[in-house]
Amino acid sequence: AVGPARQRLDAFATGLHSLKGRFTQTLTDASGQGAKSSSGTLALEAPREFRWDTLAPYKQTIVADGSRVWLYDPELEQVTVRVQSTEEAHSPLTVITDLKQLDRDFKVTEQGERDGLSWLRLTSKARDPQFGYADLGFDASGLKRMVFQDQLGAITDIRFADWQRNVELPATTFNFTPPPGADVIGDLPVMTTHPLKD
Amino acid sequence: CAPVPVRKPADEAALAAQAARERQLAGVDRWTLEGHLAVSDGHDGGSGSLRWTQDGAHYDFELRAPITGKSFRLSGGSDGALLEGIEGGPLRGPDAETLMRKALGWEVPLEDLRAWVLGLRAAGSPAELRFGERQLPSLLMQDGWTVDYRAWDLEHQPPLPQKVFASQPPYKVKLSIDSFQLGAGPCVDCGR
Numbered sequence: 001a002v003g004p005a006r007q008r009l010d011a012f013a014t015g016l017h018s019l020k021g022r023f024t025q026t027l028t029d030a031s032g033q034g035a036k037s038s039s040g041t042l043a044l045e046a047p048r049e050f051r052w053d054t055l056a057p058y059k060q061t062i063v064a065d066g067s068r069v070w071l072y073d074p075e076l077e078q079v080t081v082r083v084q085s086t087e088e089a090h091s092p093l094t095v096i097t098d099l100k101q102l103d104r105d106f107k108v109t110e111q112g113e114r115d116g117l118s119w120l121r122l123t124s125k126a127r128d129p130q131f132g133y134a135d136l137g138f139d140a141s142g143l144k145r146m147v148f149q150d151q152l153g154a155i156t157d158i159r160f161a162d163w164q165r166n167v168e169l170p171a172t173t174f175n176f177t178p179p180p181g182a183d184v185i186g187d188l189p190v191m192t193t194h195p196l197k198d
Numbered sequence: 199c200a201p202v203p204v205r206k207p208a209d210e211a212a213l214a215a216q217a218a219r220e221r222q223l224a225g226v227d228r229w230t231l232e233g234h235l236a237v238s239d240g241h242d243g244g245s246g247s248l249r250w251t252q253d254g255a256h257y258d259f260e261l262r263a264p265i266t267g268k269s270f271r272l273s274g275g276s277d278g279a280l281l282e283g284i285e286g287g288p289l290r291g292p293d294a295e296t297l298m299r300k301a302l303g304w305e306v307p308l309e310d311l312r313a314w315v316l317g318l319r320a321a322g323s324p325a326e327l328r329f330g331e332r333q334l335p336s337l338l339m340q341d342g343w344t345v346d347y348r349a350w351d352l353e354h355q356p357p358l359p360q361k362v363f364a365s366q367p368p369y370k371v372k373l374s375i376d377s378f379q380l381g382a383g384p385c386v387d388c389g390r
Contacts, residue, residue: 075361076374077372152260
């Protein structure tokens with residue numbers, strides 16, 4: 001029989017092709033102190049596009065356009081581009097819009113009730129995942145929290161709010177153009193070069 | 199348009215102010231910096247949130263790349279350096295700079311940066327200064343690097359840098375500092 005958390009995941013994710021909402025994130029390091037929090041907005045669209053705008057206390061934009069992930073730090077005037085490798089494309093958040101992909105990439109186990117939510121653990125089947133597992137917490141309305149641990153033992157705890165399901169997202173949401181003056185480094189798309197008119 | 203940075207030559211008054219700042223901060227050999235770091239060589243590099251703790255010669259330098267969760271910790275002291283969190287497991291090396299160059303392909307003058315992030319000249323080699331408002335450094339040239347102080351936290355006494363852009367073409371190391379905790383070490387190398 002399907003467990004309570006899985007039922008809530010299925011209800012939330014079935015028929016979902018785009019999602020928009022807000023997040024607050026807390027990062028606590030392995031020793032459990034020095035919690036740093038940040039907040040902002042996020043958007044997802046099947047199959048692999050997502051956008052993550054941290055607004056406070058620090059501005060930072062991450063856009064995954066399906067083939068590349070663009071990380072823009074306005075304070076540092078730098079854009080770091082990475083090919084959207086399968087791991088990033090199939091992070092627990094992006095597969096929320098594709099349950100078949102989720103079951104291919106993750107082993108899903110019920111974790112019971114905690115903090116008023118029912119929890120599901122997604123353990124990555126990938127050879128060298130960014131994080132071993134991610135715990136998703138659901139209430140009756142759907143996904144409320146995501147908790148995962150990175151290689152240095154720091155715990156990221158993300159709380160979601162104001163989900164808007166299957167809203168029409170403007171096309172520009174998932175494409176990113178580096179602003180003038182920023183250093184752009186990493187896996188750049190091959191630019192069509194124009195002859196310099198001097 | 200962006201304000202034109204002030205780069206006044208080092209006159210007597212400014213140099214005296216800098217010397218006073220350096221005296222005030224000389225006793226500080228334990229601090230923790232929280233902020234963001236971006237490294238580039240024009241083609242590749244990386245960026246993420248940074249926590250850097252310095253305790254005498256011992257350092258703990260933790261960078262966390264968001265979403266991808268790729269993080270690494272570089273720690274060590276005068277007896278060598280350890281790099282953890284990267285693919286393939288922990289790596290040891292003679293010093294942090296060599297390890298970052300070999301394992302990450304990053305050129306980061308960590309030894310000099312220790313002074314530069316406090317707005318100080320690193321010891322042991324000549325440095326040239328240009329000054330901006332309030333007799334605070336706006337440019338520091340040392341060991342082939344040009345350190346551009348874009349912003350200062352004026353509430354701190356003495357003021358501390360908030361945005362430090364160091365470059366030695368084609369390399370760039372850029373830091374935006376959210377917080378600094380300074381502590382004068384009760385003893386320098388407490389039996390370490």
